[in-house]
Amino acid sequence: MAPSRTLPSTSLRPADLGGLKVLVADDHAVTARLIFDVLRAAGVGQVERAGDGLRARELLKAWDPHILFTDWKMPLMDGLELTRSIRRAAVVRDRMVPNPRLPVIMLTAARSQGEVELARRAGVNEFVIKPFTPASVISRIQLVLTRPRDFIVSDKYIGPDRRRRVEISYSGPLRRAGDPAEVVDRGERDATRETIGVELEALRRLIRTRGGMDRETLQMTHRVMQHTRFRARQVRDPMVEKVAQSMLDYADAMGGAAACDPAVLEVHFDAIGALLGAPQGDAALAARVMRDLQRAVKKKLASAA
Template identity: 65%
Template structure:
């Protein structure tokens, strides 16, 4: 069977069209948000369940390729569901067609003890709340493009818990004190492509949800924070500045809930144009960011005057 692929710097969302993903969460808002992100990212088939028991019923009839599951749920939580699926590798269960199905736990738990508990249960990957579109899609990419050997032993059933260490180093610039001339242009280009994909996923999400709401505004804020940080790492000053402008706007408004959706749209369009401008046209990039800064400043001024 040919390996399935996911969006990355060189892959597009249409590669996900045949993927079947089950989302298990008792919180209707989180469940819908995850589903919307997956569909916006190109996942062709998404089903849901409110708890682990209902998820097992769906497994029997649908056989998903991947499962996103909340840690804490009534009746049967995420780790208990994972254990019940993995046990079918030793004790065959017709209700579990694939004991090796990748399990991605969505949780606010962050401690080493809790991570180890989940790994012992047979979990493949984690998504920490609050999450971004890139966080969800990157976990799919990991389980499909870099699958780990499935282990069946007396002590453990699940994906190999040993993960090969992979450094993110992609160029000579690793310190913020390094001069701008040593930044690897390949690294900067790859970073721009990654940012472009995440912003496109965010635009698709807003479209799927029928407009901007509280959750998408919060997610947009987090995405732009990440974008600003990534741009700073590769010394992409214009992208960092454009990202920071929206962060400044949200902070000035007192939170995502008070932001204007129209300004968000202007920002997305400007970011898209900026990411398409090649490095040698730096004056054009600076002019675009300057115009965006003026728009943001004007909007903040009008809002404060109205208040």
């Protein structure tokens, strides 16, 4: 059997993140705001934003954050050069960089191995691939907090130890429906189902933080349901898979995630939560959940028509 894919999950609670200071450097206002809201919804105590690498360096000096999220492509100074400037401060004093060992998490749409290696050589700790989900963002924080890398200073390289594999967060559906490797170990199944619940809860916290659904959270909901369908298929949980597929079908029928009724999405969230909270194989509960879900979706579709 093919090796299973690393599933983004997190056991960190909001109380664990309350003392953190996180800097987000991204010139795209919508993305920066979304990351900001994801972090605040997760319980991160303080979050600041910078629109380019030079402004980020100013905030490094003035604020000394615990973690930096940086976009790859930015004006004036991009994420790679920002990371290099932070690491160089380990050997050449830089009054703008109080902590050369600062964990750096790169936000990027790049997925090629060559680009990943380029960022690793610059001294990046972890990656979040765009488009992202709330759980994929928080899982990177979990990695840098609970599995910190040794810091290397040598003639050829300055930064986190590259001998440990850099985690690339999964942020999209696989190319083929048959791609998921089936999870057969019971402990791994439980962990995968827990991941579904973690990602769903992270999404709901984000929606509450933003004051309800908007275009960005609707699109993110669509991605989370794609992930949920994929994982449910891995663990042979057909009812959770059906609920996720129902939401994706509803979005298609409405003409896209942005046109969906938030109330219908909440019905799907509740349905998955009920199924995850019940023993697997509870046919009566599963039938009732699906019946209520189909009734709600049918009513909304008729209203929209």
